[in-house]
Amino acid sequence: MASPRLDFEPLRLRALERLESLAAALLSARVPGWAETDGRAAAALEEARKRLDDHVRFRLGRGIGAPAVVVLYGGTGVGKSTILNTLAGRPVTETSVRRPCTTEPLLYHHRSAAPALEAPDVLPSYSKKTATPGQPKAGTMTVELMTHEEPSLASVVLVDAPDYDSVEKDNRRVAEDLYRLADLLVFVVNPSKYADEETWRAIRRARADGKACAFVFNRAEPGDAALEDFRRLLDGAEVV
Ligand SMILES: Nc1nc2c(ncn2[C@@H]2O[C@H](COP(=O)(O)OP(=O)(O)O)[C@@H](O)[C@H]2O)c(=O)[nH]1
Numbered sequence: 001m002a003s004p005r006l007d008f009e010p011l012r013l014r015a016l017e018r019l020e021s022l023a024a025a026l027l028s029a030r031v032p033g034w035a036e037t038d039g040r041a042a043a044a045l046e047e048a049r050k051r052l053d054d055h056v057r058f059r060l061g062r063g064i065g066a067p068a069v070v071v072l073y074g075g076t077g078v079g080k081s082t083i084l085n086t087l088a089g090r091p092v093t094e095t096s097v098r099r100p101c102t103t104e105p106l107l108y109h110h111r112s113a114a115p116a117l118e119a120p121d122v123l124p125s126y127s128k129k130t131a132t133p134g135q136p137k138a139g140t141m142t143v144e145l146m147t148h149e150e151p152s153l154a155s156v157v158l159v160d161a162p163d164y165d166s167v168e169k170d171n172r173r174v175a176e177d178l179y180r181l182a183d184l185l186v187f188v189v190n191p192s193k194y195a196d197e198e199t200w201r202a203i204r205r206a207r208a209d210g211k212a213c214a215f216v217f218n219r220a221e222p223g224d225a226a227l228e229d230f231r232r233l234l235d236g237a238e239v240v
């Protein structure tokens, strides 16, 4: 006997409704004295609200079958932009020996995903540059949306993020906003940057947050000792 087809749509809509109430509750949550006595509590509340907005609500709002947001995540000069260009099969984002280079994130996506990404509640504090640009909002950060027609890349939105270890404060902030949006973080490291404190802080945090993570060890020679070392570090990494 054929099993009945599960219809997740009503469940998704109910979950979205509940989420709206939770987000509203978080927004209005006030514990007397918190803000004055402990800034960390208020910051944690704000972080929870942002995560609900930027990730959970964004994902639930799009429904099953929406493309996964895959963020190329890593330190300066590890090869994130080069990897995106390689996956795209053409130069879509700037690579450079000049650092830091990627100041503005690029969301490289199939044409069918454009309406979802252009929606105002996605990266709401960013001005979006598209093929048919609108007027950039003054004083806001910019994100570039670039469409393609490649069916084999339709299930993902590939994001070239600024470096999380950037000396530019704005770059760090953008990397943080993209962290929350990501369905999958692709950590890019290379033989000269895989054991540094910033990278490991980011890996430990992503694991502790339950983020889906993948790792690319760029520029490795076959049998590279650094690659083996990185594997060993990953196997032994504590979640803290
Ligand atoms: N030889 C070689 N150079 C690479 C490779 N990946 C990146 N690069 C170079 O490393 C520099 C930094 O790369 P980029 O993609 O801009 O790094 P990002 O800052 O992580 O985006 C550029 O000059 C790239 O051409 C690679 O696999 N092999």
Ligand SMILES: [Mg+2]
Pocket: 080, 081, 082, 094, 095, 101, 102, 160
């Ligand atoms: Mg780059």
